[in-house]
Amino acid sequence: MYTRPLARLIEELQRLPGIGAKSAQRLALYLLSRPAEEVEGLAEALLGAKRQVRLCSRCFNWSEVDPCEICASPRRDGRTICVVADVRDLLALERTQEYRGLYHVLGGVISPMNGIGLEQLRGRELLARVGKEQPEEVIFAIGPTVEGEVTVQVLARYLREVLPGIRLTQLAFGLPVGAELEFADEVTLARALEGRRGV
Amino acid sequence: MYTRPLARLIEELQRLPGIGAKSAQRLALYLLSRPAEEVEGLAEALLGAKRQVRLCSRCFNWSEVDPCEICASPRRDGRTICVVADVRDLLALERTQEYRGLYHVLGGVISPMNGIGLEQLRGRELLARVGKEQPEEVIFAIGPTVEGEVTVQVLARYLREVLPGIRLTQLAFGLPVGAELEFADEVTLARALEGRRGV
Numbered sequence: 001m002y003t004r005p006l007a008r009l010i011e012e013l014q015r016l017p018g019i020g021a022k023s024a025q026r027l028a029l030y031l032l033s034r035p036a037e038e039v040e041g042l043a044e045a046l047l048g049a050k051r052q053v054r055l056c057s058r059c060f061n062w063s064e065v066d067p068c069e070i071c072a073s074p075r076r077d078g079r080t081i082c083v084v085a086d087v088r089d090l091l092a093l094e095r096t097q098e099y100r101g102l103y104h105v106l107g108g109v110i111s112p113m114n115g116i117g118l119e120q121l122r123g124r125e126l127l128a129r130v131g132k133e134q135p136e137e138v139i140f141a142i143g144p145t146v147e148g149e150v151t152v153q154v155l156a157r158y159l160r161e162v163l164p165g166i167r168l169t170q171l172a173f174g175l176p177v178g179a180e181l182e183f184a185d186e187v188t189l190a191r192a193l194e195g196r197r198g199v
Numbered sequence: 200m201y202t203r204p205l206a207r208l209i210e211e212l213q214r215l216p217g218i219g220a221k222s223a224q225r226l227a228l229y230l231l232s233r234p235a236e237e238v239e240g241l242a243e244a245l246l247g248a249k250r251q252v253r254l255c256s257r258c259f260n261w262s263e264v265d266p267c268e269i270c271a272s273p274r275r276d277g278r279t280i281c282v283v284a285d286v287r288d289l290l291a292l293e294r295t296q297e298y299r300g301l302y303h304v305l306g307g308v309i310s311p312m313n314g315i316g317l318e319q320l321r322g323r324e325l326l327a328r329v330g331k332e333q334p335e336e337v338i339f340a341i342g343p344t345v346e347g348e349v350t351v352q353v354l355a356r357y358l359r360e361v362l363p364g365i366r367l368t369q370l371a372f373g374l375p376v377g378a379e380l381e382f383a384d385e386v387t388l389a390r391a392l393e394g395r396r397g398v
Contacts, residue, residue: 001293003263009248012241017229018222029286030216031245032252032261039249042211043242046230049208050238053231062231064202087228094200 006032058129060105060122062087070094070103077101079136083126083155085109085148089141101139104129109142109151123155131162140170144191205231257328259304259321261286269293269301276300278335282325282354284308284347288340300338303328308341308350322354326361336366343372343390 013024056068080101106121142148174192212223255267279300283289305320341347373391
């Protein structure tokens with residue numbers, strides 16, 4: 001039904017996450033209606049990103065340079081390493097502009113159900129790095145799911161073996177700013193109570 | 200915050216309709232994590248579609264060849280032309296596998312508010328084509344909006360001048376198949392009553 005090159009484009013677009021048959025058709029027809037420069041710009045951006053962006057060999061952030069911009073910056077504090085599951089979490093933390101230390105991207109969380117242990121993540125690299133760099137603190141910025149908590153506990157145990165006396169912390173859990181207390185779920189509320197602070 | 204080629208990719212993706220900042224980031228990071236062949240495949244599909252697909256000079260459908268596959272097919276009945284506002288409508292009709300005639304893609308509907316008259320659409324081309332091809336019937340497959348109705352009325356008047364005696368029809372409006380009568384809106388219900396048929 002579609003002319004061949006259009007069918008191929010729709011097929012390729014449909015392979016992207018969150019893009020179904022309808023969205024793929026809509027995007028493909030939109031692109032056909034745009035000037036050639038615009039479509040070429042998108043194609044070049046795709047190829048450029050894939051060719052030029054690599055994983056940082058120190059923290060596993062995506063970067064054009066290795067070590068990445070964050071690891072190489074003289075303004076970042078190498079005494080703190082923040083462990084995140086995913087690059088998206090790193091980007092979310094960077095958006096706060098509150099954190100000045102370094103990162104370590106695990107690439108997921110421990111999930112026995114899905115066959116993901118420390119070996120499938122960059123856990124070994126974290127232990128080696130902490131042994132070598134001797135940071136003062138490792139902050140776990142990992143979501144409070146069951147799997148996230150297990151990941152933190154397992155890594156914490158190994159990190160204490162590698163570097164006894166290291167300060168290990170994790171993000172505070174509690175009420176989201178602006179949230180109505182009555183609508184908070186019980187687990188969040190329990191965590192907020194447990195983590196209560198002096199006023 | 201993003202490494203340069205990644206920032207550029209996110210920016211390009213965000214220009215697409217229906218793709219916001221979050222989706223663009225998600226798509227870009229997904230693509231970075233995929234094999235190079237896959238990203239190259241998408242880039243090639245984009246360039247291939249844009250380079251090889253043209254508008255059919257007869258019906259204004261997108262096609263690799265001119266006239267398009269539908270116009271050129273000996274199995275299509277040239278005595279009927281179905282007028283649609285958009286290529287997506289043509290594709291939706293093709294999916295029914297019920298229509299064997301030709302099409303004419305207007306490229307929109309008359310909309311004085313947006314400065315779109317027959318001149319901005321392929322209305323002149325339709326009139327010239329009908330004068331030349333002398334079809335027996337023109338079917339308007341245009342949605343029952345105010346602007347759609349105006350478009351049909353205006354085109355019908357001109358078509359009768361060009362080819363007196365031509366059969367002009369439009370799609371039936373009524374209850375969607377499988378719909379509960381009590382949930383139909385009044386306008387649809389009124390149209391369904393007006394268009395009632397013998398049983």
